[in-house]
Amino acid sequence: MKSRNLVLIVVVLFILILGGCGCNGYNKMVTLDENVKNKWNNVQSDYQRRADLIPNLVSTVKGAANFEQTTLTQVIEARAKATSVNINADNLTPEKVREFQQAQGQLGGALNKLLVVAEQYPQLQATQNFRDLQAQLEGTENRIKVSRNDFNTAVQDYNSTARRFPNNIFAGMFGFKVKEGFTADAGSEKAPKVQF
Numbered sequence: 558m559k560s561r562n563l564v565l566i567v568v569v570l571f572i573l574i575l576g577g578c579g580c581n582g583y584n585k586m587v588t589l590d591e592n593v594k595n596k597w598n599n600v601q602s603d604y605q606r607r608a609d610l611i612p613n614l615v616s617t618v619k620g621a622a623n624f625e626q627t628t629l630t631q632v633i634e635a636r637a638k639a640t641s642v643n644i645n646a647d648n649l650t651p652e653k654v655r656e657f658q659q660a661q662g663q664l665g666g667a668l669n670k671l672l673v674v675a676e677q678y679p680q681l682q683a684t685q686n687f688r689d690l691q692a693q694l695e696g697t698e699n700r701i702k703v704s705r706n707d708f709n710t711a712v713q714d715y716n717s718t719a720r721r722f723p724n725n726i727f728a729g730m731f732g733f734k735v736k737e738g739f740t741a742d743a744g745s746e747k748a749p750k751v752q753f
Contacts, residue, residue: 561630563600568580569644575627580696581690582723582724582727582728582733583720584609584726585724586715586719586724586727586728586731586733588716589711589714589715589718589719590715590733592711592714592715593646593649593711593712593715593736594646594647595705595710595711596704596708596710596711596712597644597646597649598646599708600701600704600705600708600739601635602704603697603700603701603704604661605640606697606698606700607663607664607668607690607694607701608636608640609630610693611633611636611664611668612636612663613690614687614694615629615632615633615671615693617686618671618687618689618731619691628667628670628671628693629648629671631667631670631671632664632667632668632670632671635663635664635666635667635668635669636664636667636682638660638663639660639661639663641660642656642657642660644656644657646666649712649736649737650737651737653737654737654738655737655740656732658739658740659728668694672691679719704721704729705739707740708739709739712736713738713739714723715736716735716736719733719734719735720725720735
């Protein structure tokens with residue numbers, strides 16, 4: 558009888574310990590998942606800030622210079638595409654993150670081309686509005702970089718917790734999937750050539 562009670566006590570203790578570990582692991586993964594979602598929202602907010610600045614920049618450039626319309630058209634089209642790609646933080650699949658990143662990369666490239674073309678017009682560079690918008694755009698690009706880095710850190714914390722034992726068991730049971738972070742854009746390993 559005593560050995561039966563002892564076995565029962567050991568089994569109950571094992572179940573309690575396993576349940577406690579499971580609750581703790583689940584709660585930690587929920588917290589980390591919410592942190593990833595928050596960081597993703599910050600990334601989207603910073604990209605939206607850039608998209609909101611672009612019409613002002615385009616209007617300022619149009620008003621101060623008369624140059625290639627194709628550059629302005631490319632910026633406007635890239636902005637439209639970038640703002641149309643929306644990803645829900647609950648569904649951060651590698652394909653969707655790459656699609657979002659590609660659209661934002663195209664917008665960044667179009668903006669860089671606009672700024673390079675705008676440098677050819679001294680009267681544009683001299684306008685206070687253009688300088689202010691350019692400074693705001695540079696600040697926004699820095700915010701985007703910081704937000705992307707924070708997002709990648711949150712994804713790393715989440716993924717390492719969800720993949721560690723015994724959390725990986727509970728992650729699979731409760732649907733916590735590994736998330737995708739940002740990666741470098743294709744071709745970014747090559748430094749751009751500056752020619753005068």
